[in-house]
Amino acid sequence: MNMIQRPRRLRGSEGLRKMVRETRMDKSSLIYPLFVKEGTNLKEEIPSMPDQYRYSLDQLPYAVEELQNAGVGNLMFFGIPEHKDEVGSGAYAQDGIVQRALREAKSRFPDMYCITDVCMCEYTSHGHCGVLCGHDVENDETLKLLSQTALSHVEAGADMVAPSDMMDGRVLAIRNTLDEHGFKETPIMSYAVKYASAFYGPFREAAGSAPSFGDRKSYQMDYHNSREGIKEAILDVQEGADILMVKPAMSFLDIVTKVHDEVQIPVAAYSVSGEYAMVKAAAAKGWIEEERIMCEMAVSAYRAGAQIYLTYYAKELAKCMDEGKIG
Numbered sequence: 001m002n003m004i005q006r007p008r009r010l011r012g013s014e015g016l017r018k019m020v021r022e023t024r025m026d027k028s029s030l031i032y033p034l035f036v037k038e039g040t041n042l043k044e045e046i047p048s049m050p051d052q053y054r055y056s057l058d059q060l061p062y063a064v065e066e067l068q069n070a071g072v073g074n075l076m077f078f079g080i081p082e083h084k085d086e087v088g089s090g091a092y093a094q095d096g097i098v099q100r101a102l103r104e105a106k107s108r109f110p111d112m113y114c115i116t117d118v119c120m121c122e123y124t125s126h127g128h129c130g131v132l133c134g135h136d137v138e139n140d141e142t143l144k145l146l147s148q149t150a151l152s153h154v155e156a157g158a159d160m161v162a163p164s165d166m167m168d169g170r171v172l173a174i175r176n177t178l179d180e181h182g183f184k185e186t187p188i189m190s191y192a193v194k195y196a197s198a199f200y201g202p203f204r205e206a207a208g209s210a211p212s213f214g215d216r217k218s219y220q221m222d223y224h225n226s227r228e229g230i231k232e233a234i235l236d237v238q239e240g241a242d243i244l245m246v247k248p249a250m251s252f253l254d255i256v257t258k259v260h261d262e263v264q265i266p267v268a269a270y271s272v273s274g275e276y277a278m279v280k281a282a283a284a285k286g287w288i289e290e291e292r293i294m295c296e297m298a299v300s301a302y303r304a305g306a307q308i309y310l311t312y313y314a315k316e317l318a319k320c321m322d323e324g325k326i327g
């Protein structure tokens with residue numbers, strides 16, 4: 001047989017396979033989402049997210065230390081307040097849960113890079129991502145509160161803010177507010193291409209943020225659309241976003257690739273709570289190999305074009321990278 005091309009030649013050994021790898025990753029591109037909650041002495045496991053916890057502030061340093069030891073240096077904070085109200089005032093309170101968590105984390109771990117999720121849904125009594133006018137979320141009124149929230153996070157020590165609300169114009173509104181207050185150098189990572197997704201189910205249980213009526217389809221995107229995702233991405237670049245995020249990750253890798261090809265700024269993919277829950281549940285049944293699935297999911301996001309990966313598996317992935325299993 002006269003065969004000149006034999007793709008198997010480059011698959012002959014582990015060393016060779018690693019040499020010709022197209023996708024390389026590094027722990028520095030991982031971001032770990034972390035839930036902080038009012039109260040003391042709390043480390044509550046989230047029922048639909050085994051091994052993930054809601055931490056009270058006194059427990060936070062232990063969690064951060066573990067991440068630091070694993071080589072994960074980037075956090076994304078989510079807050080669970082004591083009280084909610086119509087206008088989500090806990091989101092932008094000076095002594096709000098995220099603001100206090102930032103002060104705590106930055107004073108003890110100055111090198112930890114602290115990003116915050118900027119949204120209202122954990123703080124509003126109705127669970128929507130903005131203020132209501134009737135049963136609709138009022139876009140432009142919400143922008144003021146989101147800007148206030150982002151500013152309060154940065155004043156409390158946030159290194160970067162990440163608006164996840166999907167209001168129109170929020171990146172520009174936040175950029176202007178930060179600039180006016182002298183925070184010209186603080187980057188914005190926009191949840192630019194965020195779909196209305198059932199994959200957020202476990203998160204909403206974790207954060208108690210499910211909408212009390214209706215759904216988020218009037219502001220989050222319809223998952224039938226991909227060109228609209230590019231439109232959202234381009235708008236956010238024009239508004240001053242420094243990094244764009246696509247969310248969820250696994251079912252939206254085509255979007256990651258398209259956004260990556262279309263814009264010149266870094267692209268992040270968020271492997272969300274439902275993705276994590278599915279893997280955990282199937283692994284608990286003994287139906288899949290958790291570690292190998294986790295690695296494939298992560299590599300596929302990078303392969304699709306993500307430079308940054310948000311995942312509840314950050315610690316475990318870092319370990320696999322240390323062990324040379326991926327990366």
Ligand code: PBG
Nearest residue numbers: 119121164199200203272273274
């Ligand atoms: C806040 C927000 C959500 C997630 C991140 N930021 C929930 C939502 O939009 O309903 C989901 C994260 C996850 O599922 O892991 N708006």
